[in-house]
Each structure stands twice: as C-alpha cells, then as structure tokens.
Amino acid sequence: MRIDVLTLFPVMFEGVFGSSILGKARDKGIVSLNTVNFREYAHNKHNTVDDYPFGGGGGMVLKPEPIFAAVEALTATAERPPRIVLMCPQGEPFTQRKAEELSGEEHLVFVCGHYEGYDERIREHLITDELSIGDYVLTGGELPAMVVIDSIVRLLPGVLGNEQSAVTDSFGNGLLEYPHYTRPAQFREWGVPDMLLSGHHDHIAKWRREQSLLRTLRRRPDLLDAAELTPKEREWLAKLKANGEL
Known part of the structure; x- marks a missing residue:
C-alpha cells in the first residue's frame, strides 16, 4: 500500500x-x-x-x-x-x-x-x-x-506479529473484546479466572465469547443490534437484563 x-x-x-x-x-x-x-x-x-x-x-x-x-x-x-x-x-x-x-x-x-x-x-x-x-x-x-x-x-497482511490479533480486536467482530490476563497468575489479592488456567481450549473459547458479549452489553449495548449473534446468545443476554444480573 x-x-x-x-x-x-x-x-x-x-x-x-x-x-x-x-x-x-x-x-x-x-x-x-x-x-x-x-x-x-x-x-x-x-x-x-x-x-x-x-x-x-x-x-x-x-x-x-x-x-x-x-x-x-x-x-x-x-x-x-x-x-x-x-x-x-x-x-x-x-x-x-x-x-x-x-x-x-x-x-x-x-x-x-x-x-x-x-x-x-x-x-x-x-x-x-x-x-x-x-x-x-x-x-x-x-x-x-x-x-x-x-x-x-495494522490490518495489512504481515504487519502484526499475530494475524489473529486484528480479528479478535474490539469491533473486529462487532463486539468489544474479552478481558485479557497474563503472568503472574496471582497478583496481590487478584487472581486469574480459573477457566483460563484450565487448558480446555473449547471451554476457554466459550468463556471468552460470553465475556465479550457481557462487556458489550454493559459498555456498548448499541453494538448488539448489528452484531451477528445466535438466537441462543440473544436469549441469554435478554435473561441477564431481565434478571438484573448486569
């Protein structure tokens, strides 16, 4: 370019x-x-x-x-x-x-x-x-x-060290990005969520998707109208809102 x-x-x-x-x-x-x-x-x-x-x-x-x-x-x-x-x-x-x-x-x-x-x-x-x-x-x-x-x-091929980084960024898929953690696993009285230490990649992916949905709902709910969500995800978010669990 x-x-x-x-x-x-x-x-x-x-x-x-x-x-x-x-x-x-x-x-x-x-x-x-x-x-x-x-x-x-x-x-x-x-x-x-x-x-x-x-x-x-x-x-x-x-x-x-x-x-x-x-x-x-x-x-x-x-x-x-x-x-x-x-x-x-x-x-x-x-x-x-x-x-x-x-x-x-x-x-x-x-x-x-x-x-x-x-x-x-x-x-x-x-x-x-x-x-x-x-x-x-x-x-x-x-x-x-x-x-x-x-x-x-930063979106051009070869610019970022990890090409997946741009895909998972906030707004890359219409949602805000899930939270990140790194070492140490325990810092002061705050620990890393157990799921991220489990080693179960499918479970981690599911947790990250849920966290992305929650963060978007709490901070930028306007983005959810255009986001590609499954019927199950929309139902889950609706229940959270109805139950006041945010």
Whole structure:
C-alpha cells in the first residue's frame, strides 16, 4: 500500500511514521508512507495556501489551487485513481469497518487542513471520502490522519506479529473484546479466572465469547443490534437484563 499525506506540517509525522508498528511496516516494505507539503504547490511567490472567505466571516480558508496541484502531481502516473480522504469534523464517523474497507486499497491520499476550513470545490471535485474521528474540532487534520492511518496499516497482511490479533480486536467482530490476563497468575489479592488456567481450549473459547458479549452489553449495548449473534446468545443476554444480573 502507498499512503501520501498532504499537510502543512510534515514534521508532525516523522515520529509516528518511523516508530512502532507503522515504522516496522514501512521497513518491511508493506506500506510506503510519505508526506507532501502542499505549500510547495502554491501559485504565487509567497506560497500562500489560504485566503479570506467570500462573504466575510472569521478565519481563513484553504485555497483549492495548491491542493488540486499536489494531488494531480501525486496521481499523474497512477494506473487507477486513489481514494482521496479529507480529514474533517463534518465527515463520516470513522469506524473499524471503514478501516477494513480502506485497508483493501492500493493507494490512499490524506488531506489535512488547517484554519477555518476548505474551499468547497475541494470537497465537490477532488475528495472521495470525508472522515471524522469524533464530534469535536482540532487545530488541524494531522492528528486524525495519524489515527486513521494507524488503524488501516495494522490490518495489512504481515504487519502484526499475530494475524489473529486484528480479528479478535474490539469491533473486529462487532463486539468489544474479552478481558485479557497474563503472568503472574496471582497478583496481590487478584487472581486469574480459573477457566483460563484450565487448558480446555473449547471451554476457554466459550468463556471468552460470553465475556465479550457481557462487556458489550454493559459498555456498548448499541453494538448488539448489528452484531451477528445466535438466537441462543440473544436469549441469554435478554435473561441477564431481565434478571438484573448486569
């Protein structure tokens, strides 16, 4: 996969792209991570990328010319057009399902804005996806882009040491993940559940599934409406709720 990021602050990505899972993925050649300062594509001697909004109002608006020129330069020799993702609080809420969808692409271009917003022609005639990581506003799109890129890259084959990790993550199967324990088996007065020490893999799998269902019911019951549950599981959860056992 190739990922290009249009940003006025490329230095913000140096530590993130060179460290941990992203850094290892890049070193393995699984993903190419690049930053492009779209100020270099400004059409004037002062490299201006923003201007006052027509009609008045506070703040500055990013001009269309530099962003269009940067994207067109990146995609001039592409065999097929990439997905061009605008990070914006008005965008579609980012989810694990969207990460899975985007992880199947060969080339992604992220556009990180600043100031008051973008010229609307960028949205209308250049962008394929608008994404938001939450109902709040940040100073720029760089931090959201890092979040989205991290969640996508970790899904690529060969990135994680254990491919099963991404499958069992929270939201991977529509539910929250079951609790984990490690050594020591006894820490202070708190022990590990006996089931996990039993060695019975089928029983452990059943326990983990039940714990995942319980955790989802307690913390994110809204997820259960779309989760793939058996009739027996739905009946079990309904009984727990009816008996007040949560």
